[in-house]
Amino acid sequence: MTFDIRISGGTIVDGTGSPRFRGDVGIKDGRIVALGEAPGEARETIDASGQIVAPGFVDVHTHYDAQVLWDRMLSISPWHGVTTVVIGNCGFGLAPTRPAHRNLILRTLEKVEGMSVESIRAGVGDDWGFETFPEYLDVLEKRGSAINLGVLFGHTPLRTFVMGEDAVRRGADPAEVSAMARLVREAMAAGALGFATSHAATHNGYDGNPVPSRMADFAEIDALVGAMAAERSGIVQATIGKTLLWNEFESLAEKYGVPVSWTALLTGLAGPGSHRKHQERAAKNVRAGNRIVPQVACRPLNFDFDFNEPFPFEMRPLFGQTMKTDRAGRRALYADPAFRKAFLQDSSAESRTPLSGWYDRTVISLAPGQPELDERPLVEVAAERGRHPLDLALDMSIETDFKARFRFAIFNNDEAEVGELLNDPNMVIALSDAGAHASQLCDACYATHLLGHWVREKKQLTLEDAVHKLTQRPAEVFGIRDRGVLAEGRPADVVVFDPATVGASGLTRVYDQPGGADRLRADAHGIGAVIVNGRTVRRDGADVLAADAALPGRVLRHGRG
Numbered sequence: 149m150t151f152d153i154r155i156s157g158g159t160i161v162d163g164t165g166s167p168r169f170r171g172d173v174g175i176k177d178g179r180i181v182a183l184g185e186a187p188g189e190a191r192e193t194i195d196a197s198g199q200i201v202a203p204g205f206v207d208v209h210t211h212y213d214a215q216v217l218w219d220r221m222l223s224i225s226p227w228h229g230v231t232t233v234v235i236g237n238c239g240f241g242l243a244p245t246r247p248a249h250r251n252l253i254l255r256t257l258e259k260v261e262g263m264s265v266e267s268i269r270a271g272v273g274d275d276w277g278f279e280t281f282p283e284y285l286d287v288l289e290k291r292g293s294a295i296n297l298g299v300l301f302g303h304t305p306l307r308t309f310v311m312g313e314d315a316v317r318r319g320a321d322p323a324e325v326s327a328m329a330r331l332v333r334e335a336m337a338a339g340a341l342g343f344a345t346s347h348a349a350t351h352n353g354y355d356g357n358p359v360p361s362r363m364a365d366f367a368e369i370d371a372l373v374g375a376m377a378a379e380r381s382g383i384v385q386a387t388i389g390k391t392l393l394w395n396e397f398e399s400l401a402e403k404y405g406v407p408v409s410w411t412a413l414l415t416g417l418a419g420p421g422s423h424r425k426h427q428e429r430a431a432k433n434v435r436a437g438n439r440i441v442p443q444v445a446c447r448p449l450n451f452d453f454d455f456n457e458p459f460p461f462e463m464r465p466l467f468g469q470t471m472k473t474d475r476a477g478r479r480a481l482y483a484d485p486a487f488r489k490a491f492l493q494d495s496s497a498e499s500r501t502p503l504s505g506w507y508d509r510t511v512i513s514l515a516p517g518q519p520e521l522d523e524r525p526l527v528e529v530a531a532e533r534g535r536h537p538l539d540l541a542l543d544m545s546i547e548t549d550f551k552a553r554f555r556f557a558i559f560n561n562d563e564a565e566v567g568e569l570l571n572d573p574n575m576v577i578a579l580s581d582a583g584a585h586a587s588q589l590c591d592a593c594y595a596t597h598l599l600g601h602w603v604r605e606k607k608q609l610t611l612e613d614a615v616h617k618l619t620q621r622p623a624e625v626f627g628i629r630d631r632g633v634l635a636e637g638r639p640a641d642v643v644v645f646d647p648a649t650v651g652a653s654g655l656t657r658v659y660d661q662p663g664g665a666d667r668l669r670a671d672a673h674g675i676g677a678v679i680v681n682g683r684t685v686r687r688d689g690a691d692v693l694a695a696d697a698a699l700p701g702r703v704l705r706h707g708r709g
């Protein structure tokens with residue numbers, strides 16, 4: 149047999165951004181051995197006539213650190229053509245963790261994962277089988293996964309390991325910083341892709357405490373990045389806050405020569421056009437030779453909430469009173485016509501806030517007792533019932549004792565502005581957050597959304613450019629050396645898709661998490677085949693490997709596998 153797999157008659161888009169060409173692909177022993185012409189016999193043949201053959205997509209911003217321990221298929225990323233994911237983002241992760249701190253770490257992950265601690269515990273089990281970061285990598289390797297994993301070393305478990313419960317309370321002393329630095333070097337030697345941290349005000353852990361990395365001053369971060377750079381080259385991934393942004397990233401890039409990728413540059417964060425000053429600063433850094441790469445997203449940033457904790461509205465003065473009262477107080481407030489009138493006024497287009505007209509772009513994400521309303525636009529249901537959507541939302545909340553949930557986009561929803569970021573060569577498309585916020589959002593489908601919505605429907609990017617931005621570009625930014633390009637000799641991570649139908653479905657709520665917990669999920673359209681290291685893992689929208697089979701994904705130590 150010449151080949152294990154032969155993909156014939158397709159159009160090859162190789163990930164470099166070069167123009168497409170007609171050709172065949174031959175795969176043998178996990179690698180691409182023929183590209184363009186591939187004459188010979190094969191054990192498995194994939195007819196790709198009318199289809200695009202591209203490198204598997206590389207998703208550099210995921211949170212599968214816990215899920216990988218109960219779901220080796222890493223659903224739903226491979227459904228959408230993703231063959232490599234990076235975990236450990238925002239400084240979250242499970243290692244290193246002492247047995248005594250396991251509960252603390254799971255409770256820290258609870259909010260960011262968007263699932264209950266009971267569900268995470270049911271998934272991870274009592275016997276973790278690892279304590280240190282190198283042991284965690286060994287466990288991932290032994291268990292196997294359908295797709296490849298690059299692993300960042302996270303500041304949050306690191307701090308908890310060294311400082312215990314003090315990690316959420318104070319800065320580290322010099323002895324603690326040097327203990328952490330030692331562990332950073334150990335993680336880099338074992339194959340971590342880099343070091344990840346977060347100063348985001350929205351990142352909270354157990355009992356309303358900030359996540360541990362938020363308590364680190366810049367001197368601590370500087371010392372840990374220095375340890376990373378001294379051991380071997382790696383990337384810094386950072387989720388921004390007021391005291392961790394351009395000045396600090398420029399300092400790290402200049403002092404240590406390391407690349408930094410920060411999360412996230414969204415449109416509308418500080419009003420219309422507010423993303424442009426970041427584009428200018430990014431361009432200035434590229435000219436100066438600093439590798440500082442903002443992460444951008446091709447989907448709107450959604451918030452999923454109930455009116456007992458009306459998170460998106462809490463930035464408005466009107467909602468100050470909802471935070472000062474209790475559940476019963478909120479119920480009374482929402483029933484009060486005067487409050488509703490004020491809320492309506494505050495939501496009008498004239499108010500010019502990110503919340504203006506929120507109800508026009510809201511879906512009912514959960515309607516207890518009326519499942520036929522799940523995922524339906526609020527305005528549509530309101531029109532059927534002759535109600536104003538704002539009244540309907542508040543009535544549903546009161547009637548269900550706040551179990552009704554709603555979702556709308558608050559940032560990154562002005563498509564002209566998002567298009568500017570997607571076309572900026574100094575950015576990297578990321579922020580799927582796959583595996584996190586499971587019950588609140590699902591952007592793990594960003595790759596099929598980019599190809600369907602932004603390439604085919606909006607024609608904002610060429611297919612070649614979009615594939616490049618899903619493959620070679622993120623792989624290069626994150627130091628993943630051997631992925632993201634179709635070329636002879638490279639590992640055979642390949643996706644075959646139909647450019648006429650590729651896309652992501654709307655979201656559905658499913659109850660397939662450990663212990664029956666829920667998550668939101670998007671299906672993929674038009675993905676014909678997904679191949680990882682020369683083995684087919686998906687065909688025509690279904691897994692083809694038995695769940696208990698040895699799986700082809702590799703842990704990409706030092707960015708290679």
Ligand SMILES: [Zn+2]
Pocket residue numbers: 209211237238581584
């Ligand atoms: Zn994240």
